[in-house]
Amino acid sequence: MTPAARLQAAAEILDEVIAAARDDGPPADAVVTRYFKTRRYAGSGDRRAVRELVFRAIRRSAEIPADGRAAMLGLADDDPELGALFGEVRGPEARTDGERGADATIVPQWLESEFSPLVATAEWPALLERAPLDLRVNAARAKRDDLLDNFPGAEPTPLSPWGLRLPADGRLDDHPAITGGLAEVQDEGSQLIALACTPRDGDLLVDLCAGAGGKALALAAAAPGARILATDSNRARLSKLGPRAARAGATIDTLLLNPPNELEALAEWHNASDLVLVDAPCSGSGTWRRNPDGRWRLTPERLERLLAAQARLLHLGAALVKPGGRLVYAVCSLLTREGAGQAAAFLDRHSSWVFEETPIRAGRSDGVGRLLTPAHDATDGFFVARLVRP
CATH class of the missing domain: 1.10.225 (NK-Lysin)
Incomplete structure (x- = not known):
């Protein structure tokens, strides 16, 4: 051509x-x-x-x-x-006389006021930089230092103890360490969400919006003795977890949910879970480095639907947490109403619940949680908060 x-x-x-x-x-x-x-x-x-x-x-x-x-x-x-x-x-x-091209902008104008105050305009260019390729070493089967030589040019990630970082645009689908279950492609920010859960052997854990299971796999690697249930309402995405878990040597139960009847399907887990992770559907504004066309897909109407879904999922997740258990809420978003605002609204509706500090060495305090951003942390953008039932 x-x-x-x-x-x-x-x-x-x-x-x-x-x-x-x-x-x-x-x-x-x-x-x-x-x-x-x-x-x-x-x-x-x-x-x-x-x-x-x-x-x-x-x-x-x-x-x-x-x-x-x-x-x-x-x-x-x-x-x-x-x-x-x-x-x-x-x-x-x-080109004809006077024919205009598309304007050069970073953030849709209607969305500018939705961003967390932490994401100043000086940080906006980083939202569209090329993202590196991060791997999560399967801590249940390998040590990070032992895998470094398997990936030329890789460096340990600075924030996650499980991560390796390679240059952008690499392809590792057929790498023996990947096919052998020793490592998975996963952004460092996503790894930190699993780390913030502090899973323990013997815990009953629910990953309520598991998708293809990236965070469930990270939880299983960190606490092989935990019982983990991964659920989702998307059959195609959830079906990918079984082969990935087998490859990683992880035992993870799966359950396909049928909204709005999730609570009936999860009756066994009511008031019984040590940890519920709600990694909720969101605007994806924290992942524009990887999916820049996400800015074109987001509308005010779609954002309102997402906010309603997040609140409903938090309510559902809370019903599964046992007394003394914790609910970890996460979104790959930099928008206040999806992150700090959503967590604060949950605490307003559940007055007996409290929040506790999120135990990760990353991000900045944002309301009751922490916010990771591409400019500050060199990760995808994530909000995460730990909410505890007395």
Whole structure:
């Protein structure tokens, strides 16, 4: 493909990404993959170059562009070499007089007032930097120092005792340490959420929104003698945990939930759990480094639905905690209403509950919890709070 053809391909892909964002369709990565499945003529260099253009354009604009052409014109405003490709053979049509490109912004304007006061505007550029590739060493089967030599260029993560950090854009799916269950890909911030739970052997633990089970696996590695139940309402995501647990040598029970009948399905765990982790669905504003098109998907209406779901899940999780047990609430969000505000509202509704300090060497105090941010901690953004039932 010529450089002009690559630019045109990126514009076409962005048309699909924009449509998917508006219609709650597949994420940008999946759209790029699907596009090239039907275009076998594109070599690996072409695919890398086009993908780079697509994600440069997504990172550049917080507001959803009118179309892929507008997104590419925005890039051309910053890069005259790209601008020269408009009008070339197999490239986008020539730019017309006065034709505007998408504006360069970091945070959608409507969302600016929602951010935690800790996330000052000086921190915003870090929200879109390339994220490193972090691994979590399976502490039940290996020591971090013993695995360092298996990953050239890896360094111990500074905050998690289980983590290794590699440069961005690495691919390790077929690495023997991964396939052998000695390590898993997991951002250091996500590892710290599991660390904040302080799981103990003999505990009864519930991971209420387990998804594919990353944090449940971390809990199992930290406390192999705990009984862990991982639940979710998404069958496809939860089904991935079984093979991952077998690979890691972990014993984790799973339960598919059917909202709004979760409490009936979890009757055995009522007032019985030492720990309930509520890693709730959220805006994902803490993961824009990895999913920059998430800014295009979030709307005020969607945020309100997420806030209601988080409050409901906290209420559900609280019913499972035994006296003296703890509820750990986490969201990969930097928004006050999803983090500190949600935890404070829970304590207002449950006046006998108290909070305790979150035992991790990271983040900054934010209300009753702690907030991790890309700029301050070099992790994905997370809010985490520990709530205790007397």
